[in-house]
Amino acid sequence: MSFQVEITPENKVYGKTPLLTDNVMHYCPGCSHGTIHKLVAEVIEEMGLQDKTIGVSPVGCSVFAYNYIHIDWIQAAHGRACAVATAAKRLTPEKMVFTYQGDGDLSAIGTAESIHACNRGENIVVIYVNNAIYGMTGGQMAPTTLLGMKTATSPAGREAAIHGYPYKIAEIVSMLDGVCYVTRQSVQSPAAARKAKKALRQAFENAMAGKGLSFVEMVSSCNSGWKQSPVDANKWMEENMFPFYKLGDIKVATEPKEA
Amino acid sequence: MEEIKLIKGNEAVAEGAIRSGCDGYFGYPITPQSEVLETLMELRPWESTGMVVVQAESEVSSINMVYGGAACGKRVMTSSSSPGVSLMAEGLSYLAGAELPCLVVNVQRGGPGLGTIQPSQADYFQAVKGTAHGDFKMIVLAPNSVQEMYDHVFDGFDLAFKYRIPVMMLSDGIIGQMMEKVVMTRQRPRWTKEEVSQISDSWATLGKHAGREKNVITSLELDSQIMEKRNEHLQAKYRKIEAAEVRFEESQMEDAEYVVVAFGSSARIASEAVSMARAAGMKVGLLRPITLWPFPTKRIEELAGRVKGFLVPELNAGQMVEDVRLAVNGKVPVWHYGRMGGMIYSPEDIFNELKNNAR
Structure with a gap:
């Protein structure tokens, strides 16, 4: 028995956005970055912002984000993406400027740049991928690593007395007046990815409307760093990460920031 | 006006x-x-x-x-x-x-x-x-x-x-x-x-448009063969700059037997010291590098062939003097005179250094 598939606009259910390049992604199978990249590319395409968008990639696994989305990119020094994005947006305010950063980049080495860009209310979007580990360097402890979690630099599990506590930078930046939107999302299921995409769209719209900084955290798995299968890693994330990093909107400013 | x-x-x-x-x-x-x-x-x-x-x-x-x-x-x-x-x-x-x-x-x-x-x-x-x-x-x-x-x-x-x-x-x-x-x-x-676009659209992040591929600003390259090429490209650019952009200023060099090499504020002080030396009958000239890189190496090389020595006053422990020594390459003596920690020498101090060394 054979099926003949007729490709017509009516029966097309999915197509890759032309903004995603055909480059084979360097991410590990099971990694969340690929899905998040796709969502970002789709939002840019749907909003018609390809020629207006400048992405700022970090140091970490997503350093090569510029290989995967057909927009202009600036690759920033480790932790400095928000400073780089600040200048790009201030000097070209008609542009859509976003940073794409991991938890090591944004919440460890880049804490100062991130917090102050938030506090100045730069009209940019910060996409913060939190998988509680340093993936690129081989699975070391991050500021977001959960207590008890084993990593290359906390081989016995993270102990508060030695390493301090995991921290929630999304909640911290939500207290700053320059920030208009803080949300925590995930992409481990089609339903979660749809919600995450909606959040990204909201954030991009905020930036173009000049409402201040929008901060979108993506709680993600790192099956390689966590030393689990992709399926197990997602399950572990749901059972361990989500209770600590609770999903949903943290701040939605109803009033525009005061001039 | x-x-x-x-x-x-x-x-x-x-x-x-x-x-x-x-x-x-x-x-x-x-x-x-x-x-x-x-x-x-x-x-x-x-x-x-x-x-x-x-x-x-x-x-x-x-x-x-x-x-x-x-x-x-x-x-x-x-x-x-x-x-x-x-x-x-x-x-x-x-x-x-x-x-x-x-x-x-x-x-x-x-x-x-x-x-x-x-x-x-x-x-x-x-x-x-x-x-x-x-x-x-x-x-x-x-x-x-x-x-x-x-x-x-x-x-x-x-x-x-x-x-x-x-x-x-x-x-x-x-x-x-x-x-x-x-x-x-x-x-x-x-x-x-429009001017920015004309000058920089080939490389800058002005927004990807249909007329070109995406522009990426990065210093990263994991392929060593390509990374070496990038380094060679940078070095070639530096050689071009060395050939074209050296800037310096000279005074009283025609008959000079000794040369004071000084930059920035030190050159202002040294200029007065050179006048004092001239008034005392010493044949001293002043060379002031305006570009510290690229350095006026060639000019110092030329001078080293005909003068008796160089004095390099700097407000440090001896830094530019190393580049002067490299250019002079042992042909004549090169002396350093410095003050540090925020202390500044006077024209008399430099003049005295000249008198003590140039004889």
């Missing part, structure tokens, strides 16, 4: 920034250069030329804002003093690696560490040799007057865009803080959007 102002060197940098068509300044307060940011905030250029001024949370952030602005094809700059410039080291390496044009002003103070807020020239090595990791160079301009602190903003941007390279203006607390007359003959508007 030409516009003339009596201002500090640091204020001249701010005035020069606005009048040179600078698009963005990003800085953090540090003595003895805080007047640059203060003056800009006072003058509010965002209301006149549209220039952006941001007080950053640190020098680390300042230099990375410069990186972001330069990536967008804009004329951007920062200024700081020695400890702050140390914090910018990583960013300067990225700027050089990604071939981004920008201007960085260092109004030097004495070190090491927190050191002193008093003037010094102890960052010569940092500016011309060991700025940060990796093989790279910056063009380094050394102003010796308030006028030059104004003019070097223009020259700095011109050179930065001519070669897509970071340019450093290496000034110090003497020139930054002293007041002199500045003639503001040079003025020009900011580039229009």
